[in-house]
Amino acid sequence: MLGYLIRRILQMLLALGVLSILLFAWLRLLPGGPVSALLGDRGTDEDRANLEAALGLDQPIYVQYLKFMGRIFHGEFGPSTGVRPGYDAMEIFLDRLPATIELSFLAMLIAVSLAIPLGYLAASKRGRLLDNGLIAVSLVGVAIPVFFLAFVLKYYFAVKLGVLPPSGRNSIGIEGTRVTGMFLLDGVLTGEWDVAWDAARHLILPALALATIPFAVIFRITRASVLEVLDEDYVRTARAKGLTSRVLRGRHVLRNALIPVVTTIGLQIGALLSGAVLTERVFNVRGLGQALALGFETRDYTVLQVLVMMAALIYIVVNLIVDLTYAFIDPRVRLG
C-alpha cells in the first residue's frame, strides 16, 4: 500500500513537471502577450521594448522558465497582469477555488444522487417505457448547451417568477463571516443561517445547469454497468443459490456495478472544471473558471500557469483518491 502510494506520488510529480514545461512554452508561443494587454490602444515600439525588458520577457525562454520555477520554490508565483493586477497568482487561485469547489461539489451531488438511482432503475426496467424515457432525458441533458439552459433557467426563475437570484454568489447587504470562502458552508459553520440560505439560493441554478452533463454520463454508465453485471454468471449463481433480492442487489449487483461508475465520477470532476468555465461566466460565479477565461483574454501568463497547474494537481489527486476507493468498494482489488 505504501509503496503503491509513493509510486503514484512520484508519477504525479513527473506529470506536473512535464506539464509545467509544456504550459510555459505553449503560453509563450501564443500570439500577443501581457505587454500588448498592458499598453492597450496606444503603444510605441520603444514602450514595448522597455516594458518587455522590465518584465524579463526579452530573455531566452528557458531562463524565464528557470526564474519562474526559482520563484515558486520561494513561494512567489508572481503578480497577475490581467485577472487581478498586482495580486499574487496563488492568492488569486486560493481566493477563487472555494467558489468552484462549492459549485462543483453541489453539481456533482445533484448529478450523483439522481444518476445512480435512476440508472439502476432504468437497468432493472430494461427496454420499458421508463428506461427509454430516462435515456431521452439524459440525452437532452448532454445536448443542451449550458449557456442556453442557464439563460432559460435564469429567465424563468429569476426574471419571470422572481424567486431565485439571476447570478452572483450573495445578495447585496447579506455578507457573512468568511471562514472557508465557501459561502454556504461558512453560513452553516458560523450559524449565520440567513447567509447560508442566501448562498444556497444563489447556488441552485448554476449547480443544476452544471449538473446536467455529469448526470447524463453517470446515468448512462450506471445503467450499462448494472445491465452487464446482471448478466454475469455469479449473479445467476447467486440467484440460483436462493439469495434474497435485497442481498443480491446490494452486495453483488450494485457493488460490482459501481466500480466503473466511481471511475467515471473521478473523470467527470475534470469535466466539471471545464464546464465551470461556461457556467461561472453566465451565472457570474467568481470561481476558477471565470478567472481562467479572463486570464486568457488578457494573456495573463502567470495566472494561467498557476491556475492550470493547480487544476491539474487537483485532477490528479482526485483520481488517486478514486483509485484508492476501489479498494473499499471492490474486495478483489488489492493495492500494492
Add this chain to the structure above:
Amino acid sequence: MRKQRFLITVTAVASLVSLASCASEEKKPQGGAITEGDVFVFGSVGAPKVFDPFYSSDGESQRISSQIFESLLRLKPGTSELEPSLATEWKEEDGGKKWTFELRQGVKFTDGTAFDAKAACFNLDRWYNQKGVAQSPGVTQGWSNDFGGFAGQDKPSLFKSCEVNNDFNISVSLTRYANFPLMMSYVGYAMGSPTAMEKYNADEVVAQGTGFKFPDYALKYPTGTGPFKFVSYDDAAGTVTLERNEDYWGDKAKVQKVIFRIIPDETTRRQELEAGTIHAYDVPNPVDWTSLRDAGMQVLSRDGYNILYIGFNASTAPELKDFRVRQALMYATNRDQLVQTRMPEGTVAATQFIPPLAPGFNPDLKAYPYDPEKAKELLAEAGHPNLEIELWYPTEVSRPYMPNPQAVFEAVRDDWEKVGIKVNPVAKPWNGGYLDGRDQGKAPAYLLGSIWHYGDSTVGTFFGVTDNAFATKLYPFGKELAAEVIATDSESDPEKSKEKNHQLQANIMNKYLPSLPIAHVPSAMAAAGNVKGLVPSPFGNEIYSSVFFE
C-alpha cells in the same frame, strides 16, 4: 420491490429539494435584498485594476476612482466644459507656460488630512518623481501620453515644477505651452491624501515575474476628497463597496452606499436589472435598447468622445503611399450606411479625426461623399485598378468605438469589393496578435479607434510624431504634419488655437489623409425606471452623488 420503491423515493426527494427551495419563498423582495434610497447598485462589465487613478487607464478602475477622488478642475456633468472643483479659479501666465490655481478652502481628505497648497504640490511632485518601473507606460500611461518623461529621464517632460504661493494658492510651471487646466480635469490627475500615500507606500510599484506588484494604497486604501469613500473590494463576491463621505465639502451624495457588481456577461447584466437586483448597468447591447425601453427601463446614451477609424500603414503595402489610393478607399466607403446598419443608435459619421464635442472641431468640414465611381477612377489613375489589400480586424474584443468589429469589417469589405478591390481579411485576437501586429506595421489597413480621456482636441498621439503606428514617416508629408500638430497643440491663444485646429483638421482630411475617420460612437447605460440623477458623461465617468430613486 421495496428496494425499488426506496430508490424511487430517493430520486423524487432529491429532485424536489431543489424545486422546493424555489417555491417556498413567495414574492419576497425579488432575489436580493436591496433597499432603495440607501444603496445604488451598478453592474460593471469588468473588474477594476487599481484604485489609485494615477496608475490606471481603464474605464472600470477610473469610474470607481471618480467617486472617491477629485481633481483641481472638472467638466460640467455631461459636457466637455471646465468648471471649478478643488481649485476655484485658475489663470494663465507666461504664454501658458505657467498656471496659477486658487484652491478651495475647508476641504478635507476622507482620512482627515487637510487639502491645501502643500497637498496639491505633493501630488504633482509625486507624479513627476515616479521611479523605476512606475515610469513605464504600462503603469503610468496617462502621464506618458500627456506629460512625456519623469524626473531624471532623458525623455523631455512637459512638467517643470509646482510652487506653493500661500496656503491655498499654487503655480505650476511647464516646459512649453499646454492646455494644462483641461488636463487637470482628468481623474488620472486627481488629488490623493499625502498622509495616506506615505502611510501605504503609494509609489512602491515593483516588477516581479511578468507583472507589477502594486502598493496597498492603490489596492486597499485609496484616499481622496470625493463624495464617496472606499470601503472594500470583495473579490470572492465580485463587489466594490463605497460609502458616502459625510464630511464632503459640496452637495452630499443622496445615496448612502454605492456598490459596483462586476458582471462580465451582458445577458446576465440585463437579467439582473430585470430581476431588480441591480439598479443600472453599463454598456447594454445596442440591439437591446428598444426592448429595454419597452420594458420600462431607461437607456442613457453617452455622446461618443471617441473615433473609429481605418488605419493605414504603407510598410507592407506601398500602394498606400499614393494619395489617390487613400482617397479612393475613402470614397469607396459608405459610411452613412455603415453607421445606420451596423452601429448603435446615435452614431455619427465622422468628418474629421476629432469628435463634435471637441473644442477644435471644424464644423465647416464636409465629409467625403460615398462615390464608388470616383473611387474606381482614382484607382485607375493611380495605376492600381485591381488593388489588393489586407484588411485587419480584431476578435475577442468589443471596444466603445467598435461594439462589433466583425460587422464593421464586413461592411467595409463589401464596399471596397464593389469598386474592384480585392480584400484579404486578417482576423486576430485583440491581445493575441492584433495590437502587436498593428504596432509592428504588419497591418496595411486595420480597424481601430481612440478614446479621449478629457475634453481635448489633440491628435498628437496619432500624428504628433512620425514614428507611429501609421508610419507617417513613409509619406513625404510626415514631418510637416507632425510639426503642424505640435504647433496647433502649443497655441495658447484660444481664438488662434481654434483657427489652427480647424485648419489642421481640414488639412488632415484634404491634404494628407493618413487614415480614414469613420464614426463617433455613443455608448450607453441602462437604468431602472425609478433611477434619477444619473447624468451620462461623454468620458464614461459618471459621478453617482446626484443619483436618487423616485
